[in-house]
Amino acid sequence: MSSTQGQTQTLSRSQARRVALAAQGFLDKPHAGPTMRTFDRTLARTGVLQVDSVNVLQRAHYMPLYSRMGPYDADPRTGLLARAAEKRPRRVVEYWAHVQAFMPVDLWPLMQHRMDFYRAARGKWWKDVEDSMIERVRVAVAAQPGPVTARELEQVIGSGGPRSKEHWGWNWSEARKTLDFLYQIGELAIAGRTTQFEVRYDLPERVLPAQILDLPVLDPQDAVTELVRRAARSHGVATASCLADYYRLRQQHDPKRPDLPSTAVAIEQLVGTGELEPVRVEGWRRQAYLHRDARVPRRVAARTLLSPFDPVVWERERTEQLFDFHYRIEIYTPPEKRVHGYYVLPFLLGEEIVARVDLKADRAAADGGLLRVAAAWAEPGAPAATAEQLAAELWRLAGWLGLVGITVAPRGDLAPELSAAVSTVG
Numbered sequence: 022m023s024s025t026q027g028q029t030q031t032l033s034r035s036q037a038r039r040v041a042l043a044a045q046g047f048l049d050k051p052h053a054g055p056t057m058r059t060f061d062r063t064l065a066r067t068g069v070l071q072v073d074s075v076n077v078l079q080r081a082h083y084m085p086l087y088s089r090m091g092p093y094d095a096d097p098r099t100g101l102l103a104r105a106a107e108k109r110p111r112r113v114v115e116y117w118a119h120v121q122a123f124m125p126v127d128l129w130p131l132m133q134h135r136m137d138f139y140r141a142a143r144g145k146w147w148k149d150v151e152d153s154m155i156e157r158v159r160v161a162v163a164a165q166p167g168p169v170t171a172r173e174l175e176q177v178i179g180s181g182g183p184r185s186k187e188h189w190g191w192n193w194s195e196a197r198k199t200l201d202f203l204y205q206i207g208e209l210a211i212a213g214r215t216t217q218f219e220v221r222y223d224l225p226e227r228v229l230p231a232q233i234l235d236l237p238v239l240d241p242q243d244a245v246t247e248l249v250r251r252a253a254r255s256h257g258v259a260t261a262s263c264l265a266d267y268y269r270l271r272q273q274h275d276p277k278r279p280d281l282p283s284t285a286v287a288i289e290q291l292v293g294t295g296e297l298e299p300v301r302v303e304g305w306r307r308q309a310y311l312h313r314d315a316r317v318p319r320r321v322a323a324r325t326l327l328s329p330f331d332p333v334v335w336e337r338e339r340t341e342q343l344f345d346f347h348y349r350i351e352i353y354t355p356p357e358k359r360v361h362g363y364y365v366l367p368f369l370l371g372e373e374i375v376a377r378v379d380l381k382a383d384r385a386a387a388d389g390g391l392l393r394v395a396a397a398w399a400e401p402g403a404p405a406a407t408a409e410q411l412a413a414e415l416w417r418l419a420g421w422l423g424l425v426g427i428t429v430a431p432r433g434d435l436a437p438e439l440s441a442a443v444s445t446v447g
Contacts (some may be wrong), residue, residue: 027072029299034304034342037309038343043099043317044258047369055091057112064113064253069118069123071332072121075352077282077363083102084328088325110230112128112227132247136207137206139202151195161177170219171194192352231304237322239304241289246287246290249287250435253310255332261284269283274286295313296313297313302342323369325414368407368411370404375404379394390422390423390424394430417445
């Protein structure tokens with residue numbers, strides 16, 4: 022970092038990368054047998070774990086933990102995340118934090134302003150949930166001896182079958198829509214999911230620790246300021262738009278609605294207390310902010326694959342600014358129009374993203390399952406050891422997923438070299 026007295030300090034792009042990776046936990050060395058203590062430390066870095074149902078490789082919420090901790094117990098019933106989400110003392114709970122995400126339970130009171138907003142707006146998705154149905158669902162859930170899925174609740178209240186497809190192809194019954202609305206406004210909480218990934222709902226007092234529910238609800242702006250503070254810790258260095266995106270907050274103050282909290286006001290407050298320092302970052306056009314506790318390590322020795330839903334690559338503009346890496350997920354792109362593949366993961370080596378691979382866990386393959394590499398691409402300037410290092414990481418990933426082999430299809434400029442390296446390293 023460079024600065025002169027009285028002037029804003031400047032970070033090089035490399036320094037900003039290292040700050041960001043350190044803040045996200047990539048200085049923590051992976052080790053055998055991560056424990057719940059390791060989980061707590063990692064969650065403190067990421068702040069949230071985005072939930073996604075796509076299971077072509079591994080569900081999204083498991084991957085950021087693997088990328089930072091290394092192979093860990095990810096059993097959906099008894100593993101680290103399952104225990105943190107469903108066993109006492111409960112450490113995490115699902116809510117619309119970034120998008121649908123696991124968040125630390127102590128964020129629940131900080132989300133009250135969002136719950137109030139959804140209540141006034143009649144929910145995030147559904148505007149036609151009837152008051153009579155809301156009351157029926159409230160009573161029915163409270164009367165159940167434990168958590169309930171939408172399908173189970175339909176058997177109790179007889180809400181009818183699913184409606185015609187609406188809202189991005191979702192085909193939800195009235196009971197499912199009402200459960201989701203009550204979850205959005207905080208009257209229900211997610212107690213867990215079934216093995217088919219169905220949400221299990223329950224009353225908040227039967228899901229969250231009493232000491233969390235007893236915490237005072239902050240003024241909306243105070244809550245947003247705390248969320249921005251946490252986003253700044255997780256980012257290390259960030260622009261205002263990055264800070265707003267982390268917990269999906271309103272960025273600008275609306276003079277016509279002074280009652281609505283904003284990231285801009287939060288940043289002003291945190292700069293005023295010295296928690297954030299305005300800085301410049303090489304190549305960034307927008308003002309950046311450095312958290313006062315951010316580390317600027319001399320080097321980052323990472324070697325891992327990143328989920329498309331990893332906080333490091335969430336915000337695509339930030340990803341390009343930090344890593345010069347243009348990244349788009351192509352799940353919803355027609356196959357003939359995909360550039361890199363269906364489920365492509367960036368490969369982080371050191372402080373750089375040096376390659377990307379399209380992966381699939383073929384669990385049904387004979388003899389124990391295969392990790393299939395449908396395509397492999399090197400980034401410009403990737404080091405000579407990229408294929409060898411990626412092969413080692415693929416074997417580590419395969420072992421974690423319980424797969425016994427790796428196949429590399431001949432697609433992508435890195436595929437031939439990677440195929441040879443996989444055979445050698447394996």
